[in-house]
Amino acid sequence: MVEDYWSKFCTWKDLTGYNEVALVSIFKRGLHPGLAHKLVELRQMKNSDSLDKWYESALDYERARREANAEFGGRGEKSSRQDREEITREKKVALAVLRRNPEAMDIDRMKR
Numbered sequence: 001m002v003e004d005y006w007s008k009f010c011t012w013k014d015l016t017g018y019n020e021v022a023l024v025s026i027f028k029r030g031l032h033p034g035l036a037h038k039l040v041e042l043r044q045m046k047n048s049d050s051l052d053k054w055y056e057s058a059l060d061y062e063r064a065r066r067e068a069n070a071e072f073g074g075r076g077e078k079s080s081r082q083d084r085e086e087i088t089r090e091k092k093v094a095l096a097v098l099r100r101n102p103e104a105m106d107i108d109r110m111k112r
Contacts, residue, residue, distance in 0.1 A: 002058045005030060013051075023051050031058060 009030065013023055024047055028036050035058060039045045043057050068074065 001032070002035075002055070002062045006055050006059070020051055021047065024049065024054055027051060027054055035061065 009027060016023075018026070028047075031039075038061060039054070039057050043061070045054060045057055065074075
């Protein structure tokens with residue numbers, strides 16, 4: 001899941017023109033909330049840490065969680081709720097980087 005998110009994130013991050021701090025913030029918001037919380041709480045990640053460090057930490061934590069679930073039992077397949085949450089996070093990240101098209105016309109809704 002983190003690898004897929006990172007792959008998609010990298011396809012657009014260079015196109016945004018955002019600096020490292022902004023990209024870390026966007027990357028962090030796109031992670032599963034529980035994972036982001038664990039990274040801050042257990043790994044003591046900070047906004048000032050590099051984007052690569054955030055990715056590596058998220059990937060390491062997710063791999064460790066998968067290994068623990070495989071060895072000691074746990075959730076196997078994602079639930080439909082987790083699938084919906086993943087899609088929602090991806091949409092939020094995509095919307096965060098979209099900029100308003102200055103060439104687009106503003107159309108006001110008519111009042112009755």
